[in-house]
Amino acid sequence: xxxxxxxxxxxxxxxxxxxxxxxxxxxxxxxxxxxxxxxxxxxxxxxxxxxxxxxxxxxxxxxxxxxxxxxxxxxxxxxxxxxxxxxxxxxxxxxxxxxxxxxxxxxxxxxxxxxxxxxxxxxxxxxxxxxxxxxxxxxxxxxxxxxxxxxxxxxxxxxxxxxxxxxxxxxxxxxxxxxxxxxxxxxxxxxxxxxxxxxxxxxxxxxxxxxxxxxxxxxxxxxxxxxxxxxxxxxxxxxxxxxxxxxxxxxxxxxxxxxxxxxxxxxxxxxxxxxxxxxxxxxxxxxxxxxxxxxxxxxxxxxxxxxx
Amino acid sequence: xxxxxxxxxxxxxxxxxxxxxxxxxxxxxxxxxxxxxxxxxxxxxxxxxxxxxxxxxxxxxxxxxxxxxxxxxxxxxxxxxxxxxxxxxxxxxxxxxxxxxxxxxxxxxxxxxxxxxxxxxxxxxxxxxxxxxxxxxxxxxxxxxxxxxxxxxxxxxxxxxxxxxxxxxxxxxxxxxxxxxxxxxxxxxxxxxxxxxxxxxxxxxxxxxxxxxxxxxxxxxxxxxxxxxxxxxxxxxxxxxxxxxxxxxxxxxxxxxxxxxxxxxxxxxxxxxxxxxxxxxxxxxxxxxxxxxxxxxxxxxxxxxxxxxxxxxxxxxxxxxxxxxxxxxxxxxxxxxxxxxxxxxxxxxxxxxxxxxxxxxxxxxxxxxxxxxxxxxxxxxxxxxxxxxxxxxxxxxxxxxxxxxxxxxxxxxxxxxxxxxxxxxxxxxxxxxxxxxxxxxx
Numbered sequence: 001x002x003x004x005x006x007x008x009x010x011x012x013x014x015x016x017x018x019x020x021x022x023x024x025x026x027x028x029x030x031x032x033x034x035x036x037x038x039x040x041x042x043x044x045x046x047x048x049x050x051x052x053x054x055x056x057x058x059x060x061x062x063x064x065x066x067x068x069x070x071x072x073x074x075x076x077x078x079x080x081x082x083x084x085x086x087x088x089x090x091x092x093x094x095x096x097x098x099x100x101x102x103x104x105x106x107x108x109x110x111x112x113x114x115x116x117x118x119x120x121x122x123x124x125x126x127x128x129x130x131x132x133x134x135x136x137x138x139x140x141x142x143x144x145x146x147x148x149x150x151x152x153x154x155x156x157x158x159x160x161x162x163x164x165x166x167x168x169x170x171x172x173x174x175x176x177x178x179x180x181x182x183x184x185x186x187x188x189x190x191x192x193x194x195x196x197x198x199x200x201x202x203x204x205x206x207x208x209x210x211x212x213x214x215x216x217x218x219x220x221x222x223x224x225x226x227x228x229x230x231x232x233x234x235x236x237x238x239x240x241x242x243x244x245x246x247x248x249x250x251x252x253x254x255x256x257x258x259x260x261x262x263x264x265x266x267x268x269x270x271x272x273x274x275x276x277x278x279x280x281x282x283x284x285x286x287x288x289x290x291x292x293x294x295x296x297x298x299x300x301x302x303x304x305x306x307x308x
Numbered sequence: 309x310x311x312x313x314x315x316x317x318x319x320x321x322x323x324x325x326x327x328x329x330x331x332x333x334x335x336x337x338x339x340x341x342x343x344x345x346x347x348x349x350x351x352x353x354x355x356x357x358x359x360x361x362x363x364x365x366x367x368x369x370x371x372x373x374x375x376x377x378x379x380x381x382x383x384x385x386x387x388x389x390x391x392x393x394x395x396x397x398x399x400x401x402x403x404x405x406x407x408x409x410x411x412x413x414x415x416x417x418x419x420x421x422x423x424x425x426x427x428x429x430x431x432x433x434x435x436x437x438x439x440x441x442x443x444x445x446x447x448x449x450x451x452x453x454x455x456x457x458x459x460x461x462x463x464x465x466x467x468x469x470x471x472x473x474x475x476x477x478x479x480x481x482x483x484x485x486x487x488x489x490x491x492x493x494x495x496x497x498x499x500x501x502x503x504x505x506x507x508x509x510x511x512x513x514x515x516x517x518x519x520x521x522x523x524x525x526x527x528x529x530x531x532x533x534x535x536x537x538x539x540x541x542x543x544x545x546x547x548x549x550x551x552x553x554x555x556x557x558x559x560x561x562x563x564x565x566x567x568x569x570x571x572x573x574x575x576x577x578x579x580x581x582x583x584x585x586x587x588x589x590x591x592x593x594x595x596x597x598x599x600x601x602x603x604x605x606x607x608x609x610x611x612x613x614x615x616x617x618x619x620x621x622x623x624x625x626x627x628x629x630x631x632x633x634x635x636x637x638x639x640x641x642x643x644x645x646x647x648x649x650x651x652x653x654x655x656x657x658x659x660x661x662x663x664x665x666x667x668x669x670x671x672x673x674x675x676x677x678x679x680x681x682x683x684x685x686x687x688x689x690x691x692x693x694x695x696x697x698x699x700x701x702x703x704x705x706x707x708x709x710x711x712x713x714x715x716x717x718x719x720x721x722x723x724x725x726x727x728x729x730x731x732x733x734x735x736x737x738x739x740x741x742x743x744x745x746x747x748x749x750x
Contacts, residue, residue, distance in 0.1 A: 059427070061426065061427075061429060061705070062427070062428060062429040062430050062431075074741075077741055078738070078741065078742065079734070079738050080712075080713075080716070080738070141566060141570075146564055147563060147564070147579065164564075164723075166516075166566075167516050167564055167719075167723045168723065169723070169724055252516075252517070253517035255516055255517055255715070255716070255719050255723075256516055256719035256720070256723040256724060257716055257719045257720035257723065257724045257726075258716055259724075269712055272397075272398050272401050272402070273397070273401075273708050273712065274423075274706075274708040274709045274712065275401055275405075275423060275424075275427040275428075275705075275708065276709070277405065
């Protein structure tokens with residue numbers, strides 16, 4: 001019985017009648033998928049299509065006209081837009097690795113068996129991510145105010161010169177990065193912690209038996225296995241950074257001199273304050289494209305297991 | 309044969325419907341249609357109900373006078389909604405763009421009105437024929453904000469914000485500075501240095517996220533961001549305004565505070581010796597810091613050169629009727645009742661501190677009365693005398709863009725230390741690029 005023609009093919013040849021029968025949608029299908037389809041169409045597909053169309057138009061004096069790619073080419077000569085992209089790049093390069101690194105350290109610490117009140121610590125670190133924007137804004141304004149802010153008062157008590165946290169371009173960027181990290185580090189730590197907890201105790205023991213110290217255990221055994229979780233955190237943080245709005249809107253409104261302007265904040269200003277909707281839509285689609293490209297690259301270069 | 313509703317057919321159908329809806333909305337809707345004109349004519353009594361949007365003390369005034377109006381006009385109902393100043397502009401923009409969701413009467417910030425008129429010329433009722441009899445009764449600078457570039461009128465000015473210099477009498481005394489001697493901005497900067505040296509208090513409060521004071525300094529010199537439709541951000545006047553702000557900033561005389569609350573708190577805590585701001589600030593002083601009674605005085609704004617204009621304008625509001633309104637007749641009747649009636653206007657000044665753009669109201673004896681809050685000074689008279697001298701300036705639909713770019717120039721020069729002239733040249737170029745306009749030579 002060495003050679004035998006397979007009697008049952010892996011994939012059954014489609015039976016026309018049966019297919020047609022299967023394809024006929026029944027009322028129940030629509031009953032189940034209908035609500036979701038309607039909601040998706042009305043609140044997602046339609047606005048998406050409308051904004052895509054809008055990005056090729058311009059409204060002047062109440063008349064909307066088709067302008068082709070004008071709104072897109074305009075971006076490359078717009079210093080504010082270019083500044084916003086540079087700022088985003090800076091935040092991506094500095095803030096995301098900083099935050100993920102800190103989150104990783106936090107997650108490892110939160111995962112230690114000797115740590116007491118673990119639930120409390122986790123909640124404390126997660127809290128900033130669920131804080132309302134208004135409270136967040138008030139707290140940071142109080143902390144970072146130049147005259148009489150808490151941070152400057154503390155600096156003064158230590159004999160240090162006060163810093164113009166939100167009005168100096170460099171310090172404003174540092175403040176922004178700091179406040180973003182404060183807000184999101186716990187969130188990422190909790191996700192990484194979940195990943196760490198899925199890695200069994202026996203791996204630590206096996207590594208220890210093989211003579212690995214704690215540091216080597218983590219860098220050679222644990223973190224490589226955590227790669228998909230880290231990738232998830234990196235990609236969601238990257239997307240979050242590219243869509244950054246809340247933090248710089250509340251802290252600096254993008255100032256001083258566009259030093260903390262981001263594309264989405266600029267989009268808001270262009271659309272809702274300057275009433276230039278076509279251009280705002282075009283900016284939105286460029287942000288979408290950039291997010292898609294960067295996420296794709298991250299998947300491609302960091303998501304793959306290295307070949308042994 | 310039964311027609312089968314296949315998935316493909318359904319998808320194609322919804323796709324086509326969605327596409328036509330998309331294009332239909334984007335090309336039709338509010339944008340490409342005729343303007344609605346509201347004309348006098350019908351003489352039957354107004355009836356029905358309207359909703360009015362406003363904010364803060366303005367909403368209080370409306371609620372009070374709406375009662376008076378409905379008592380006089382049986383069968384009418386007016387509900388006033390305080391939507392909050394911070395949200396007002398966004399709500400207006402979204403409502404005009406979506407062509408739905410706006411109230412019958414909406415309060416709009418005066419300097420923002422030209423942007424709405426220019427970008428949504430069909431979004432509001434054209435009131436030109438109705439306002440004709442009142443043209444001369446309103447302050448010219450305010451009238452400019454409600455008039456389109458083609459000369460059509462889309463709102464009535466409510467209050468205006470003539471600028472003067474509020475100062476702390478106690479601090480000036482301590483520093484030995486006579487407020488009346490501040491004739492020019494140079495005098496002002498010198499006084500600021502002396503005040504800081506003697507009292508340790510900074511000269512004024514500014515918001516790094518706003519360009520409003522810079523715009524005021526432009527208007528004081530007879531321009532805003534545009535001249536003859538061209539970008540005027542790099543004119544000698546603009547450079548002079550920015551150089552002044554940089555001079556004040558470089559001497560460490562600016563107390564930076566973000567937002568309205570920051571300004572109120574810092575003033576209440578006595579963190580600045582003066583505040584060059586509008587008449588409506590008085591309402592905030594008396595309402596929120598009664599304990600500072602007798603500490604403030606008001607003098608005309610310092611000029612750029614001896615004999616120059618001693619005032620400018622900041623803010624102020626207008627009332628308009630969105631084209632979506634189902635009862636524009638009642639809306640207009642209410643606006644007319646509020647704004648073209650001397651008694652009502654004076655009552656709003658007395659009770660809510662709204663400084664009227666309606667000139668006959670400025671002749672009321674109340675404006676001549678000494679005010680205890682200002683140590684017995686006739687403070688309203690200072691503003692009433694200044695109001696007719698507010699330089700009327702040109703506005704257009706790109707005001708918001710200009711404001712954003714000017715604010716960037718302001719922070720670039722004052723906080724980042726850039727050269728004002730170069731900074732403004734770059735800003736003018738950016739604004740020209742963003743609006744497709746030319747730049748004024750110079």
